Amino acid sequence: MGYWRLPLDSCEHFITVGKVNIIEYRCKGCGYCIEFCPKDVLEESTYFNEKGYHPPYVKIEGKCINCNFCETICPEFAIFCTELERREIKPEDIITEPEYRHRMRQRKKQD
Amino acid sequence: MKSNTVITGTHFITGDDACAEGGIAAGCTFFAGYPITPATEVAERMSKRLPQVGGVYVQMEDELASMAAVIGASSAGARAMTSTSGPGFSLMMENIGLAVMLEVPCVIVNIMRGGPSTGLPTLVGQQDVMQARWGSHGDYEIIALSPSSPQESFELTVDAFNLADIYRVPVIILSDEIIGHMTEKVTISETEKIKIVHRKNPACGPENFVPFFPDEDGVPPMALAGDGYHVHATGLTHDEHGYPVITADAQERLVQRLVNKIRKNEEKIVRTEEYYLDDAEVIIISYGCSARTSLDVVETAHGKGMKVGFLRLITIWPFPETKIRGLASRKNVKAFVVAEINHGQVVYEVERCAAGEAETVLAGFMGGRIFEPDELYKVVQEIAN
Amino acid sequence: MKERLKQAPPKIPDEAKLSWKKGHGDHPLDRYLKEGRIPHIWCPGCGIGIAFTAFIKALEKAEFDQDKTVVVSGIGCSGRAAGYLNLDTYHTTHGRAIPFATGLKLAKPELKTVVFSGDGDLFAIGGNHIIHAARRNVDMTVICINNFNYGMTGGQGGPTTPVEARTTTTPYGCAEHPFNLIYLAKAAGAAYVARWTALHTHELRDSIVEAMSKTGFSFVEVITPCPTGYARRNRLGTGLEIMRFYKENSYITDILEPEDTALLFKGKIAVGKFVDIEKPTFMEMYREYIVQQAENSG
Numbered sequence: 066m067g068y069w070r071l072p073l074d075s076c077e078h079f080i081t082v083g084k085v086n087i088i089e090y091r092c093k094g095c096g097y098c099i100e101f102c103p104k105d106v107l108e109e110s111t112y113f114n115e116k117g118y119h120p121p122y123v124k125i126e127g128k129c130i131n132c133n134f135c136e137t138i139c140p141e142f143a144i145f146c147t148e149l150e151r152r153e154i155k156p157e158d159i160i161t162e163p164e165y166r167h168r169m170r171q172r173k174k175q176d
Numbered sequence: 177m178k179s180n181t182v183i184t185g186t187h188f189i190t191g192d193d194a195c196a197e198g199g200i201a202a203g204c205t206f207f208a209g210y211p212i213t214p215a216t217e218v219a220e221r222m223s224k225r226l227p228q229v230g231g232v233y234v235q236m237e238d239e240l241a242s243m244a245a246v247i248g249a250s251s252a253g254a255r256a257m258t259s260t261s262g263p264g265f266s267l268m269m270e271n272i273g274l275a276v277m278l279e280v281p282c283v284i285v286n287i288m289r290g291g292p293s294t295g296l297p298t299l300v301g302q303q304d305v306m307q308a309r310w311g312s313h314g315d316y317e318i319i320a321l322s323p324s325s326p327q328e329s330f331e332l333t334v335d336a337f338n339l340a341d342i343y344r345v346p347v348i349i350l351s352d353e354i355i356g357h358m359t360e361k362v363t364i365s366e367t368e369k370i371k372i373v374h375r376k377n378p379a380c381g382p383e384n385f386v387p388f389f390p391d392e393d394g395v396p397p398m399a400l401a402g403d404g405y406h407v408h409a410t411g412l413t414h415d416e417h418g419y420p421v422i423t424a425d426a427q428e429r430l431v432q433r434l435v436n437k438i439r440k441n442e443e444k445i446v447r448t449e450e451y452y453l454d455d456a457e458v459i460i461i462s463y464g465c466s467a468r469t470s471l472d473v474v475e476t477a478h479g480k481g482m483k484v485g486f487l488r489l490i491t492i493w494p495f496p497e498t499k500i501r502g503l504a505s506r507k508n509v510k511a512f513v514v515a516e517i518n519h520g521q522v523v524y525e526v527e528r529c530a531a532g533e534a535e536t537v538l539a540g541f542m543g544g545r546i547f548e549p550d551e552l553y554k555v556v557q558e559i560a561n
Numbered sequence: 562m563k564e565r566l567k568q569a570p571p572k573i574p575d576e577a578k579l580s581w582k583k584g585h586g587d588h589p590l591d592r593y594l595k596e597g598r599i600p601h602i603w604c605p606g607c608g609i610g611i612a613f614t615a616f617i618k619a620l621e622k623a624e625f626d627q628d629k630t631v632v633v634s635g636i637g638c639s640g641r642a643a644g645y646l647n648l649d650t651y652h653t654t655h656g657r658a659i660p661f662a663t664g665l666k667l668a669k670p671e672l673k674t675v676v677f678s679g680d681g682d683l684f685a686i687g688g689n690h691i692i693h694a695a696r697r698n699v700d701m702t703v704i705c706i707n708n709f710n711y712g713m714t715g716g717q718g719g720p721t722t723p724v725e726a727r728t729t730t731t732p733y734g735c736a737e738h739p740f741n742l743i744y745l746a747k748a749a750g751a752a753y754v755a756r757w758t759a760l761h762t763h764e765l766r767d768s769i770v771e772a773m774s775k776t777g778f779s780f781v782e783v784i785t786p787c788p789t790g791y792a793r794r795n796r797l798g799t800g801l802e803i804m805r806f807y808k809e810n811s812y813i814t815d816i817l818e819p820e821d822t823a824l825l826f827k828g829k830i831a832v833g834k835f836v837d838i839e840k841p842t843f844m845e846m847y848r849e850y851i852v853q854q855a856e857n858s859g
Contacts, residue, residue: 088587093605096801101760118605137618137762140610142588142599206668208660227855232667232847237693241660244653244690248633248664251651252672256664274654401649401665402672404628408595408644410652419598420644420652 083131094118198333456485606800608785656687716790
């Protein structure tokens with residue numbers, strides 16, 4: 066999530082920090098959670114689970130925002146997020162105005 | 177129950193109408209069907225009567241759907257029935273197998289007409305007897321009852337619902353065009369005098385319930401959809417929990433039980449009617465409309481001093497094996513004459529049960545008409561001499 | 562009744578007891594699954610699992626009563642979904658899930674009835690039933706998994722196989738015109754029609770909630786990858802590559818008419834909600850019209 070300036074009501078909103086729970090023995094290694102994680106939190110492991118697939122592992126702890134997309138796209142009930150904490154929106158979370166405009170332009174082109 | 181559920185009194189109605197009234201009297205609240213001669217009148221009567229008594233009539237797109245809808249409705253707890261004839265009966269076979277596998281009680285009225293294929297839509301036949309028993313693929317046992325009059329159509333339809341619920345099995349009414357379209361006096365007794373037996377409900381709560389674990393009679397209690405038991409029912413071979421298990425062991429356990437719950441209760445299910453059997457040398461065996469002509473022949477023969485007896489099959493499946501084996505082993509019984517409107521169906525069963533101890537002769541007629549008493553009499557006379 | 566509930570459960574022979582309860586409850590959605598039934602039979606990367614999860618997520622989101630929701634399925638890969646759900650579920654014969662569900666619904670109208678099955682089951686062998694259930698407007702939700710082939714039997718061509726697509730029974734390419742399920746459902750009279758791909762998990766979940774809350778016949782088509790059957794013979798790559806294809810080639814629309822949403826081989830996929838109308842259901846008509854008249858006539 067990005068803001069181009071600190072919202073006036075920022076104190077009422079939070080950024081959630083999630084924890085990714087992976088039930089490794091259920092994974093069939095389709096890779097959907099790794100590919101479609103919006104925060105790019107996951108990566109394929111090099112070891113095998115008991116079924117012979119490579120389950121994902123959490124590449125960078127603390128980056129998950131608990132969006133639960135991995136849970137909804139997992140066909141195997143093998144992954145889900147839980148909320149670790151909610152933190153306030155800090156100035157570091159704010160993206161600069163030129164970057165914001167750049168993104169908007171890109172989006173318009175796509176449409 | 178609404179006041180007009182059972183139309184107590186004496187009526188002059190057809191066999192088809194009597195089947196429908198039997199269903200209503202038995203508490204049937206769901207009918208799904210498809211028009212087909214000569215069974216249409218059952219559906220017509222149901223479409224009129226069910227809305228009056230708080231039931232649902234739905235005309236489906238074909239017999240495949242009718243049978244599936246009946247099983248669905250019964251799974252939700254309704255007493256459900258459908259009616260059809262030859263070609264439609266063939267279509268129903270698929271889901272009759274499903275009803276056997278899911279152990280869902282239901283009643284199918286088959287008003288038999290001449291076949292094969294479209295055959296004789298408006299004329300009689302008794303050619304679906306074996307189909308009723310073996311029509312769906314795989315190994316199973318089923319119950320089939322054959323009425324010989326509109327009065328009996330009414331009574332047997334009530335019984336069919338009870339048997340279906342007791343044994344959790346589809347029950348087929350094997351009526352025929354003559355009985356179905358025959359108008360006769362039908363006496364319907366008071367509601368209290370009509371015996372209704374319902375299916376067993378689970379004896380414990382959902383936590384402990386094992387949906388396909390049988391009681392001592394081989395029949396498991398039935399949990400209904402929406403009762404919170406979260407039952408899974410599958411047409412695949414399954415274990416006591418209802419979960420598919422694709423192994424020879426599971427097949428052995430399940431199919432053995434499905435077959436045994438009927439076979440082991442044969443004595444309780446089977447009903448026959450006997451005339452002059454005590455000293456009979458020749459026994460006519462018949463059912464449905466053929467039984468009416470046969471009875472006339474027996475009376476004639478008896479009047480002429482011939483030792484001819486008559487056994488009318490009310491239950492055709494499970495086959496009255498014990499009864500016929502018993503008769504065959506009697507010293508005075510020389511022969512069985514099986515009178516039916518087909519090329520020989522029940523006769524094979526009789527032959528099997530007679531096991532060579534008595535001669536078995538088919539008096540088979542091809543359908544399209546009921547045989548004259550003389551035709552059967554000639555056969556009987558030939559055997560008796 | 563309560564007295565009877567207290568009675569001891571029937572004794573089950575040891576061999577019938579299940580040993581697969583291990584791990585049940587590891588996932589928060591496990592309460593919607595029958596104990597010991599996971600892992601399911603679907604191949605790695607199969608989209609049925611995603612649609613199945615979306616369905617469970619819909620149950621969770623809308624808090625549908627688990628005791629009053631019934632799932633009926635037919636035969637095929639998708640048909641196996643019923644067996645995993647901790648609801649009353651029925652796995653019926655090939656193509657007959659809809660009439661079975663019709664019977665259930667009409668006999669017990671308080672049940673929420675969902676048919677979860679595949680394109681071959683619903684539109685080839687069961688084609689007659691779906692159009693008539695839609696025509697009658699029986700209050701049920703049909704979730705159709707469309708993977709363009711018969712997966713369970715090894716990838717044969719079916720009613721949705723696009724022209725040119727190769728399957729085990731169309732080795733030279735399919736030469737039959739496929740159904741456009743959206744157009745067909747609309748023409749048959751469905752009150753709610755939507756299509757999503759396996760990638761649109763959130764939209765799919767919300768659409769299922771909407772469809773299940775809708776009074777009337779609602780139809781949700783889910784385009785799913787079949788990496789083992791359809792994709793392999795057409796060299797479409799792994800499940801992941803097909804999902805990337807969906808990402809690039811699907812577009813949400815609310816202006817397209819259903820007749821313009823046909824799916825071509827490797828073509829663009831129009832997704833969204835296409836029909837959402839109000840019309841009286843079978844039971845409403847039955848109660849308000851037929852039963853009324855029957856009572857008046859005595």
